[in-house]
Amino acid sequence: MRIxxxxxxMLCIVLFSCQDKETKPLHNVNDFTTLENDLKNKFGSExxxxxxxxxxxxxxxxxxxxxxxENPESLKMEQWTxxxxxxxxxxxxxxxxxxxxxxxxxxxxxxxSINLTELGKLVEKSRxxxxxxxxxxxxxxxxxxxxxxxxxxxxxxxxxxxxxxxxGWETVTFRYKIDGxxxxxx
Numbered sequence: 001m002r003i004x005x006x007x008x009x010m011l012c013i014v015l016f017s018c019q020d021k022e023t024k025p026l027h028n029v030n031d032f033t034t035l036e037n038d039l040k041n042k043f044g045s046e047x048x049x050x051x052x053x054x055x056x057x058x059x060x061x062x063x064x065x066x067x068x069x070e071n072p073e074s075l076k077m078e079q080w081t082x083x084x085x086x087x088x089x090x091x092x093x094x095x096x097x098x099x100x101x102x103x104x105x106x107x108x109x110x111x112x113s114i115n116l117t118e119l120g121k122l123v124e125k126s127r128x129x130x131x132x133x134x135x136x137x138x139x140x141x142x143x144x145x146x147x148x149x150x151x152x153x154x155x156x157x158x159x160x161x162x163x164x165x166x167x168g169w170e171t172v173t174f175r176y177k178i179d180g181x182x183x184x185x186x
Contacts, residue, residue, distance in 0.1 A: 032120025
């Protein structure tokens, strides 16, 4: 009987620890590195993306939304959402590129031009900025996204970080260039 109780307790600990990762907002480099690894495991390390958005909802936890293609030449992409640890395909997209261009020109790959570890660093930097300038010690990641330009110009791509105080409605937006240079704070 004691062994059964121990196993039950251990299972509960494992389940609750896994649930915590899904329900707590991403807020540091390790969280974003884990997310990048999760994306690579799900879609492959050579997958191409046009959109990647991370949202946090207090009751639902982290919501990850991506538009991804494992083979851009197929002119097909899929939109996926991860909620409560489960990936669901939302839709399929047929792609077209303007004459003289390729669809791949409008996409990014993780660890090539876009790096989620860098995005994690920028979330930490943004949170530190709020502590130092507004004395907001408990800001929470509301949303982070990669804004990739529709014209395919990688130099215009941005990381955007949206933070909210733990209590209150004001959202502070940080926009960064891909190299981590701050563009603007709203």
